[in-house]
Amino acid sequence: MNGLLAAKSGWGKSWYTQAWTEANVDEYDRLVVLDFKDEYRGLVKSGYAKHFIVGPREAEAFGVEEWMQFLQQNPQVVLCRHGLDEETWREEVADPVAKANRRLAGSSLTVIDEAHFVAPQRGSVPDGVKGLATTGRGEDASSLWVTQRLTEMDETVLAQMMFTILGGFTSSGDLAKVKSIVEYPKDLHNPQAGKVSHSPEELQRVDASGTKAKGGYVPALEKFTDDDGNTVGSEWIYADESGEMERKDTRNVSMESTHFGAQGKQLKSPEGA
Numbered sequence: 220m221n222g223l224l225a226a227k228s229g230w231g232k233s234w235y236t237q238a239w240t241e242a243n244v245d246e247y248d249r250l251v252v253l254d255f256k257d258e259y260r261g262l263v264k265s266g267y268a269k270h271f272i273v274g275p276r277e278a279e280a281f282g283v284e285e286w287m288q289f290l291q292q293n294p295q296v297v298l299c300r301h302g303l304d305e306e307t308w309r310e311e312v313a314d315p316v317a318k319a320n321r322r323l324a325g326s327s328l329t330v331i332d333e334a335h336f337v338a339p340q341r342g343s344v345p346d347g348v349k350g351l352a353t354t355g356r357g358e359d360a361s362s363l364w365v366t367q368r369l370t371e372m373d374e375t376v377l378a379q380m381m382f383t384i385l386g387g388f389t390s391s392g393d394l395a396k397v398k399s400i401v402e403y404p405k406d407l408h409n410p411q412a413g414k415v416s417h418s419p420e421e422l423q424r425v426d427a428s429g430t431k432a433k434g435g436y437v438p439a440l441e442k443f444t445d446d447d448g449n450t451v452g453s454e455w456i457y458a459d460e461s462g463e464m465e466r467k468d469t470r471n472v473s474m475e476s477t478h479f480g481a482q483g484k485q486l487k488s489p490e491g492a
């Protein structure tokens with residue numbers, strides 16, 4: 220099964236992806252996290268995976284054979300990018316890892332954060348990466364593609380997704396892309412849109428008491444912060460090929476491992492608050 224998790228920068232993609240990973244790791248014989256920004260080591264601390272730092276030396280020395288051996292010895296692993304540019308990460312790491320994973324027997328889950336660098340719209344997508352995305356139904360290789368740049372992701376890869384988990388977007392280019400993916404008003408994904416008419420009732424927000432609001436308008440997805448400006452959760456819409464749709468709020472999600480994402484520094488105005 221192939222899924223896409225996308226939202227604007229800072230929405231909480233990597234956090235939610237880690238929660239998805241944690242929830243699914245036991246279902247697969249192997250797990251590979253292609254950790255572009257070194258954020259998933261919490262999975263290592265909690266015992267879900269080994270940590271392997273992939274620098275120029277490893278990228279050079281490891282081909283498909285070596286990765287096969289490596290994955291046999293380390294079936295659950297977070298591969299952390301260290302000092303490699305996007306192209307090397309794509310061509311010399313993601314590609315042979317994906318090929319190795321497919322050649323080995325058993326099931327696998329591959330998580331690809333910053334997936335627009337691994338399957339870019341401009342330039343070529345390596346065979347192994349393409350193969351991972353186009354893996355037929357019924358095969359045991361699942362993948363989760365994570366990006367904040369929908370418009371920069373390869374079309375053939377995007378077209379293979381069997382489910383999508385989409386959060387908030389503010390740029391008109393991204394929202395236009397969202398429109399081409401979803402079957403409800405795209406403005407639900409625009410946190411600045413307020414209430415959106417003509418939205419399916421099933422995407423209505425569920426309040427703290429567990430009841431769904433009534434009425435024809437559905438609030439656009441929101442991101443939630445505490446008093447210090449830290450993100451404490453965000454809303455998403457899950458949709459799959461069967462037509463199932465669900466509004467999700469990650470304030471209701473708990474995971475065991477810690478996520479080491481960067482909050483991003485605030486800028487305060489010199490006049491003071």
Ligand SMILES: Nc1ncnc2c1ncn2[C@@H]1O[C@H](COP(=O)(O)OP(=O)(O)OP(=O)(O)O)[C@@H](O)[C@H]1O
Pocket residue numbers: 226227228229230231232233234235367449450451452453469470472478479480481482
């Ligand atoms: N449900 C949540 N509970 C607690 N913290 C959260 C939650 N969701 C997101 N965060 C925090 O918000 C910050 C931003 O999240 P994250 O790094 O996942 O964003 P992102 O969408 O992957 O951003 P980028 O596009 O920069 O990669 C992180 O510090 C993360 O730990």
Ligand SMILES: [Mg+2]
Pocket residue numbers: 232233234332
């Ligand atoms: Mg991220």
